[in-house]
Amino acid sequence: MSSRHVVLLVGAALLRATPGIAQGGQQTKPVSIPPVEVITTKAPEAPHDVPASIEVISGKDLRARGATTLRDALSLAAGISVGPGGDAGPAGAVPEFWGLREFDAFLLVVDGVPWGGAFNPALTTLNMKDVERIEVLRGPAPVTYGATSFVGVIHVVHSPAAVRSKSFSAYGGNYGSGGASADVGFGGSGSWQSRLTGDFDHQGFADDRTDYSRVHGLYRLAKSDSGRSTWLNFDLNFLDQGPASPHPREGPGLSTQVPLDANYNPADASIEEARFALSGGWERPVLNGATWGTTLSYTFSKQDMFRGFLTDISNTPNNASGFKEEIDVNDIYGDTHLIFRQKSNVRFMTGADLLIATGEGKGATFDYTVPLNASTATTVPEPSTLDKDSESERTFAGIYGMAEWRPNARFMMNAGLRFNITKEKRGEGEEVENTRPSGSIGAMFGLWEQGLNHLRLFANYRDTFKPAAFDFSLAENEGVLDPETSQSIEGGLKMRVLDGKWDAELSVFNMDFTNLVTPTIVNGQPALINAGQTRFKGWEVATDYRFTDDVTGRATYSHHDGRFVDFEQDFGGVLTQLAGKRFEMSANTLYSAGLTLSPERGLVGNVALNYVGDRYLNKRNTALVPGFTTVDMSVGYRMDRAELRLDARNLGDARDAVSESEFGDAQYYLMTARTIQARVIWRY
Secondary structure (H helix, E strand, O other), rough: OOOHHHHHHHHHHHHHHHOOOOOOOOOOOOOOOOOOOOOOOOEEHHHHOOOOOOEEEEEHHHHHHOOOOOHHHHHOOOOOOEEEEEOOOOOOOOEOOEEOOOOEEEEEOOEEEEEEOOOOHHHHOOOOEEEEEEEEEOOOOOOOOOOOOOEEEEEEEOOOEEEEEEEEEEEHHHHHOOOEEEEEEEOOOOOOOEEEEEEEEEOOOOOOOEEEEEEEEEEEEEEEOOOOEEEEEEEEEEEEEEEEOEEEEEEOOOOOOOOOOOOOOOOEHHHHEEEEEEEEEEEEEEEEOOEEHHHHEEEEEEEEEEEEOOOOOOOOOOEEEEEEEEEEEEEEEEEEEEOOOOEEEEEEEEEEEEEEEEEEEEEEEEEOOOOOOOOOOOOOOOOOOOOOEEEEEEEEEEEEEEEEOOOOOOEEEEEEEEEEEEEEOOOOOOEEEEEEEEEEEEEEEEEEEEEEEEEEEEEEEEEEEOOOOOOOOOOOHOOOOEEEEEEEEEEEEEEEEEOEEEEEEEEEEEEEEEOOOOEEEOOOEEEEEEEEEEEEEEEEEEEEEEEEOEEOOOOEEEEEEEEEEEOEEEEOEEEEEOOOOOOOOOOOEEEEEEEOOOOOOEHHHHHHHEEOOOEOOOOOOOOEEEOOEEEEEEEEEEEOOEEEEEEEEEOOOOEEEEEEOOOOEEEEEEOOOOOEEEEEEEEE
């Protein structure tokens, strides 16, 4: 039976189990209350009121789908494909937005704080427990977050401290997976409220010696009184990963000499990380009805890595190389802004922010020998002398302003302007400073408005600047790369009809990129280079149908075309012009379809199908691999306090290439094998 048949059969079963749809009962008119988003303007707005492509995924929907990872959460998001795992370890992920799949091209925000600071998104420590909503903005980050992103923003918002619900859950699954978590809301002194999330997870994988164990705690403390609010968050993560090996390519395809789940890491390979994050802030009414908001955070993380990669597809001595590295990172974030009361149909906001980050990696490299069939793991002594280092000091600062004008009920226009000052120093090199403006302008016009129903035309232009990525490779001290810049145009339609039952959004985009950072190899070590000029264009469409308050269907389709415009790279001593070639790992076609059933009591479930189209594994476009389909399914039963559920991911066991390694040359991480987990949840 094909994956599509599974989707149709399960979808029909869910519909038959839902009163008022397939059984002829009286339908309950859905309550249509648009979720709010704050990522674009730091003020609550509905996604259909913003002239940009944005969607909000509710916590209710995430719980119904049993989402525990970023891939689970975004499986039905338009135009996004998330490759699980990657160089950061099996707990990581590599998202694709607008046809660009890069670890640093998007911005990850957690509860209003850039998660990863001025370096790269800290996806391995992202916690998906007790999430209230996820906001997804496509395209460059708004001026409120500065020089941080080109193709998308993911904002994960956890339940506020004032939520008093309590729950406990435990699960077990294949490959030795299992864990438990608890979410507890506490009363406080006066108007203070607090909430604690604690969890332990162990996730195993089909790949030999590949797993991760995580211990996590998140404590939230908040006070709200008379229009004033103050909050404090404390997040602690301990993560221990057993890394997988990427699969090498030979010529036009993945090597057939390498077993599917082979692990060529040293026997004691690991990626250990401890991360501490403290953040807080406040909002206050000030003169003339304005609101003053401030956010401050400090994060420290420590990583200890010992791992290796196959470098020669043969049974020869020293056919693998590895590295030992210890990385310490400190980052500080601060933002303060004023949102002025709307006056004469105009609302203004102005603010300033600062990101300061320092990081240092000390390590050593080594060669070792592994059998090509990976039948045994090679014990390699860890280097005692760490004689290589990579370090960076980065400061991103900016002042920004935004204005929104609504002269009538059908038309709105907004504009943002930011002045950026960035400084960076690598190793003992000189400090490089860049000062540059960035900005955006957008407009929306209501072609048809009738109560909840509408048809709105939107368009925006965004000019963005970002210092080049730094990933702590032991070859990274060769100098500061040129900053990346982009200019993007986006437009489309937002539709809501049938009194809020049916939503749809269509968007088209074109982004011209200069100095895009791509991976390469320098003296046998991974490094980054600027990639000249590239262009990403395409269109995306998403539609939702609310059968009832508890049953939602969704479908998306995207066509992306990412190509080099002007970029020369050396391949085996031959300088090659790549103009016109498709960007590697970028799929032309993505589509998804799903049905979610999420009542307060009774049968709950979800079925989702995702298709990732063909993509080239290399820049020269000589290695084309076909598209693949995955199917995820969840089913459970909710009672007054308890819930029992079964969650299955990748039912068809697709094992296609989903992301390229930046450590192993011409090597690719594969889609994780089928997983099945049983979970019990108790609410009290």
